[in-house]
Amino acid sequence: xxxxxxxxxxxxxxxxxxxxxxxxxxxxxxxxxxxxxxxxxxxxxxxxxxxxxxxxxxxxxxxxxxxxxxxxxxxxxxxxxxxxxxxxxxxxxxxxxxxxxxxxxxxxxxxxxxxxxxxxxxxxxxxxxxxxxxxxxxxxx
Amino acid sequence: xxxxxxxxxxxxxxxxxxxxxxxxxxxxxxxxxxxxxxxxxxxxxxxxxxxxxxxxxxxxxxxxxxxxxxxxxxxxxxxxxxxxxxxxxxxxxxxxxxxxxxxxxxxxxxxxxxxxxxxxxxxxxxxxxxxxxxxxxxxxxxxxxxxxxxxxxxxxxxxxxxxxxxxxxxxxxxxxxxxxxxxxxxxxxxxxxxxxxxxxxxxxxxxxxxxxxxxxxxxxxxxxxxxxxxxxxxxxxxxxxxxxxxxxxxxxxxxxxxxxxxxxxxxxxxxxxxxxxxxxxxxxxxxxxxxxxxxxxxxxxxxxxxxxxx
Numbered sequence: 001x002x003x004x005x006x007x008x009x010x011x012x013x014x015x016x017x018x019x020x021x022x023x024x025x026x027x028x029x030x031x032x033x034x035x036x037x038x039x040x041x042x043x044x045x046x047x048x049x050x051x052x053x054x055x056x057x058x059x060x061x062x063x064x065x066x067x068x069x070x071x072x073x074x075x076x077x078x079x080x081x082x083x084x085x086x087x088x089x090x091x092x093x094x095x096x097x098x099x100x101x102x103x104x105x106x107x108x109x110x111x112x113x114x115x116x117x118x119x120x121x122x123x124x125x126x127x128x129x130x131x132x133x134x135x136x137x138x139x140x141x
Numbered sequence: 142x143x144x145x146x147x148x149x150x151x152x153x154x155x156x157x158x159x160x161x162x163x164x165x166x167x168x169x170x171x172x173x174x175x176x177x178x179x180x181x182x183x184x185x186x187x188x189x190x191x192x193x194x195x196x197x198x199x200x201x202x203x204x205x206x207x208x209x210x211x212x213x214x215x216x217x218x219x220x221x222x223x224x225x226x227x228x229x230x231x232x233x234x235x236x237x238x239x240x241x242x243x244x245x246x247x248x249x250x251x252x253x254x255x256x257x258x259x260x261x262x263x264x265x266x267x268x269x270x271x272x273x274x275x276x277x278x279x280x281x282x283x284x285x286x287x288x289x290x291x292x293x294x295x296x297x298x299x300x301x302x303x304x305x306x307x308x309x310x311x312x313x314x315x316x317x318x319x320x321x322x323x324x325x326x327x328x329x330x331x332x333x334x335x336x337x338x339x340x341x342x343x344x345x346x347x348x349x350x351x352x353x354x355x356x357x358x359x360x361x362x363x364x365x366x367x368x369x370x371x372x373x374x375x376x377x378x379x380x381x382x383x384x385x386x387x388x389x390x391x392x393x394x395x396x397x398x399x400x401x402x403x404x405x406x407x408x409x410x411x412x413x414x415x416x417x418x419x420x421x422x423x424x425x426x427x428x429x430x431x432x433x434x435x436x437x438x439x440x441x442x443x444x445x446x447x448x449x450x451x
Contacts, residue, residue: 013238016235085227106242
């Protein structure tokens with residue numbers, strides 16, 4: 001099993017998510033794809049993920065709505081938002097909802113890889129911290 | 142800010158008011174025919190002076206209003222440009238992201254090798270096709286935008302609207318029949334010829350018909366009605382039995398880049414182009430809809446081109 005992050009790509013552009021999955025696989029990152037926010041939530045109930053790449057503009061459930069729901073179900077997952085146009089209001093909303101990063105499409109693969117690594121590190125660090133505090137709490141008892 | 146000219150102007154007013162007041166007092170003091178003549182003269186002078194002053198004031202405020210209107214138009218223009226550019230950015234950046242990724246994938250295929258030669262070749266060809274498709278998608282957006290921006294002068298001709306619509310209906314019907322969408326006609330037989338630009342009107346009708354069929358998807362009816370409207374106009378109504386338009390989308394329906402279609406399926410420019418065309422033809426376009434109950438688009442066109450309209 002790969003020791004890297006488990007990534008979920010959520011985008012309504014089929015070609016985008018499939019090619020990105022192939023490119024991430026070449027870089028040693030295992031990724032799964034979902035075509036909508038609804039599909040992503042279903043996927044989360046089946047599998048555990050470390051990082052989610054989430055498109056902002058999608059029909060039915062927008063990326064912002066999906067982010068809010070994801071953070072409710074699995075707050076530890078780091079979410080990187082991808083969008084076709086930068087907008088301050090959306091960026092603020094993403095930060096408020098606990099999104100990790102906000103990237104503008106087209107984003108070079110190297111940059112995206114760096115962001116995924118950083119998000120994964122953050123998730124591990126958070127996990128380590130919560131593990132430490134749980135151990136500390138245990139030792140106090 | 143008070144300028145030197147304002148102060149001089151105010152002083153002149155006070156000075157004149159004093160002189161007129163003194164003359165009035167003198168006229169009344171005499172209390173005879175001569176005195177009354179002076180009073181009448183003073184009053185006439187005052188009225189003349191006041192009316193000149195009022196005209197000046199109205200002129201100044203009109204000028205001020207003109208400048209404010211210009212500022213308002215300018216700020217509205219800037220807001221529209223902002224909205225438009227964010228729409229363009231979004232619509233172009235998505236295909237660009239795919240192009241970038243496919244190029245990256247092709248680079249990987251050419252560098253790495255590994256898989257079978259024929260398999261690799263197939264993969265390369267597939268990526269290349271994806272790039273071509275995305276370039277076409279960008280081209281479609283930019284061409285529509287150019288059409289949107291280009292103000293072709295309408296060429297006004299006497300037009301049989303029923304015939305023009307029927308031509309477009311026949312065109313759309315060929316596709317619609319496969320989806321079990323029926324197009325019902327309710328044409329007003331006595332509709333007079335209208336003076337309009339036929340190719341531009343054709344573009345609008347085709348767009349509205351296509352949208353109506355798309356909104357239904359499968360199994361439904363599009364009803365096309367023509368009738369004589371109020372104020373010397375011809376009305377075209379296109380009603381569908383589709384999904385309808387949510388209330389929150391009604392105000393955005395004619396905005397450039399507003400679309401409810403999935404990515405890559407619609408540019409969101411169709412209805413805004415229709416709106417632009419109908420406005421240029423001196424008409425009006427509007428919509429009525431409720432979710433789950435379909436939608437009706439109304440196109441109101443003047444029977445005659447009014448003076449000043451292109």
